Amino acid sequence: MVKSVLLDEKFKSRELSNLLRWHNEPSKWSIDTTSSQLVLETDEETDFWQKTHYGFENDNGHFLYIKTNKNFRMTTKVKAMPNSKYDHAGLMIRHSKNTWVKSSLEYITPNLSKLGAVVTNRGYSDWSTQYVKDKEIDLYLRLSRINQNCYVDFSWDGEEWMQMRIAFLDLPDDSPIAAGLFACSPQGKDQTVRFDFLAIEELSDPNEAYL
Structure with missing residues (x-):
């Protein structure tokens, strides 16, 4: 059950909650109070990735987060308008540059994008994906942390959720972790991203992460 x-x-306000902090704040962002959305544009060549396959280490993506040591479920609704290959935005939980998880829809070609999750442990990233034949869609994402476990889900309507990934995080059970929204443009810049909300609820029952 949800505890708190x-x-x-x-x-809805032009000011962010005082609980939120930026990791690599984007040069351009604002709150559109007319549509009640956080709107940002990505800076050039920003990404979160560690070593695997490509051999490079990038830790300069935009990340808006709170810190907590609780078990939680986090949800958002996001729409990205990509300009360049690999533009993506979504949800992230992060212990350090070597231990984190992100979920997003990543732009590949004008006809195909990759819906997926990247899990990074001990400084190495992996990427699980599935193809989606859209690039500018309203996507709901959900990411839950239960001790050392992470559960990643997505939804087209915010009601029916589909599991994308279950992963292990190499960190202490009660370790504080950052949780929030992220956006990246690994090969370009000025991707416009709109987030409708960010909700984070503490979980008292580990089985809630499966729902």
Whole structure:
């Protein structure tokens, strides 16, 4: 069961919640109070990735987060308007540059994108994906942390959820972790991203992560 609300940010005010902090704040961002959305544009060549396959280490993506040591469920609704290959945005939980998880829809070609999750442990990233034949869609994402376990889900309507990934995080059970929204443009810049909300709820029952 949900114990308490850790964050309920609906972007109705021009000021962010005082609980939120930036990792690599984007040069351009604002809150559109007319549509109640956080709107940002990505800076050039920003990404989160560690070593695997490509051999490079990038830790300069934009990340808006709170810190908590609780077990939680986090949800958002996001729409990205990509400009360049690999543009993506979504949800992230992060212990350090070597231990984190992100979920998003990543733009590949004008006809195909990859819906997936990247899990990074001990400084190495992996990427599980499935193809989606859209690039500018309203996507709901959900990411839950239960001790050392992470559960990643997505939804087209915010009601029916589909599991994308279950992963292990190499960190202490009660370790504080950052949780929030992220956006990246590994090969370009000026991807426009709109987030409708960020909700983070503490979980008292580990089985809630499966729902």
